[in-house]
Amino acid sequence: MTQDLLIKNGKLFNPPQKDFKKADLAISGGKVSKIAPALEGERAKETLDASGLIVTPGLIDFHVHIFHLVHRISIHPHELVPRAGTTTMVDGGSSGAGNFEAFREFILSKSDLNLLAFLNISLFGQIFELQIPGVPSMNEYEDLRLVNVNEAVKCVERNRDLIVGIKVRAFHGLTNVTPICAAVEAGEETGLPVMVHTAPPPLSVSQYFPILRPGDILTHIYHPSPGGLLDRHGKVRAEYSEVRERGVLMELGLDRWHTDFEVLKRAAGQGFWPDIISTDVTRFNVEPLVRDVLFTAGKIMAAGMPLTEALAAMTINPARAMRRPELAELKEGGPANITVLEVLKEEVAFVDFFNQSMKGKERLVCRWLINKGKVVKGKTAPPEASPSA
Numbered sequence: 001m002t003q004d005l006l007i008k009n010g011k012l013f014n015p016p017q018k019d020f021k022k023a024d025l026a027i028s029g030g031k032v033s034k035i036a037p038a039l040e041g042e043r044a045k046e047t048l049d050a051s052g053l054i055v056t057p058g059l060i061d062f063h064v065h066i067f068h069l070v071h072r073i074s075i076h077p078h079e080l081v082p083r084a085g086t087t088t089m090v091d092g093g094s095s096g097a098g099n100f101e102a103f104r105e106f107i108l109s110k111s112d113l114n115l116l117a118f119l120n121i122s123l124f125g126q127i128f129e130l131q132i133p134g135v136p137s138m139n140e141y142e143d144l145r146l147v148n149v150n151e152a153v154k155c156v157e158r159n160r161d162l163i164v165g166i167k168v169r170a171f172h173g174l175t176n177v178t179p180i181c182a183a184v185e186a187g188e189e190t191g192l193p194v195m196v197h198t199a200p201p202p203l204s205v206s207q208y209f210p211i212l213r214p215g216d217i218l219t220h221i222y223h224p225s226p227g228g229l230l231d232r233h234g235k236v237r238a239e240y241s242e243v244r245e246r247g248v249l250m251e252l253g254l255d256r257w258h259t260d261f262e263v264l265k266r267a268a269g270q271g272f273w274p275d276i277i278s279t280d281v282t283r284f285n286v287e288p289l290v291r292d293v294l295f296t297a298g299k300i301m302a303a304g305m306p307l308t309e310a311l312a313a314m315t316i317n318p319a320r321a322m323r324r325p326e327l328a329e330l331k332e333g334g335p336a337n338i339t340v341l342e343v344l345k346e347e348v349a350f351v352d353f354f355n356q357s358m359k360g361k362e363r364l365v366c367r368w369l370i371n372k373g374k375v376v377k378g379k380t381a382p383p384e385a386s387p388s389a
Contacts (some may be wrong), residue, residue, distance in 0.1 A: 003028045005042040012048030012267035014327045015316035018308040027336040030373035035332055048368055050340050052113050056311055057328045058087025058337035061293040062318040063253050063278035067103050069095035073282040079112055080388040082376040084292035085366035087337040088327055091117040093167025097155035098123035108162055112371055118167035118195050119155060121183040139171055141179040153184040169197035169209060180208045182197055193217055200225030205239050214247025217347045226256045229267055236272050249321055254296045255280040256289055256353040268303045277313040294364040300348050302360030336373040
């Protein structure tokens, strides 16, 4: 039998164990047909030599905004592949129950990638986030009539193949916990996790952390605001430690002003790493700050996160958070969604939104992206590219 594709001589990453083993992979009909230390004598239509490279389940960017042209800050998902190395992208609440069917029809269903979504507890999601000069934006919970648990639950039940959680934003100036309580209620009714956007108070984290459940997710954890992750002494706030001990997950959600390198480095020094590495990518931050999940991971690795932990934070950890662990598996008979990475050992200078710099000694580059058994054609980051942000 002639295979469609062979990947030879790579270091296969095992996300649950966070280790590597030498392995060859054969792919046929969009599935992984064979995995072995060495596949000798196998014929294939195409062979990739992955010597010195990492072979991992297709990466997951757990927080993107891709309701293109409707949510004005969203990008088109195909802008990020293959260079991002992602076969799964998860929209972070751009749409709500009132417009999710359009999101499904015109974006999610039109891609060969695995596109999933958190459903905003507001009926219309974040479409009021206009960012048009001279035109005031409106937050999605300013009119609480748009916060509708019943409609959210019905939308989830109609779209369980694509909706993986409920999104709510505890944005600066939110006057009460009603949207957060509604999101948790919808999460209870559907059995799905809730992702909470954190921001400067009000609200205070002490007002809403107690209602979060194990498996819920806090995003933008390295925000520099008073009342955020660090107290006035630069120590991780007790509320964050306690909620993490209860099983609430910590997500990076890099964005722009939501991540401060000084907060990141102080928290890292206390062992407070993100469970999930994600971008929160939009058309306003994609260049030069965010770029993609690999570039974003480089910043966390520059702060000291080990490579294996960073890979887990882009594979098994987000897959488990969505209750879809199969997305982080490479096994015979399973889908052939694969990222082949190179670790480039070179000096890298990163700069955050606040013009603070951080130096790294390595970065991750996607060499090949295999989606449903096919090598995705397009531009990957060239080895000579020199990140500057």
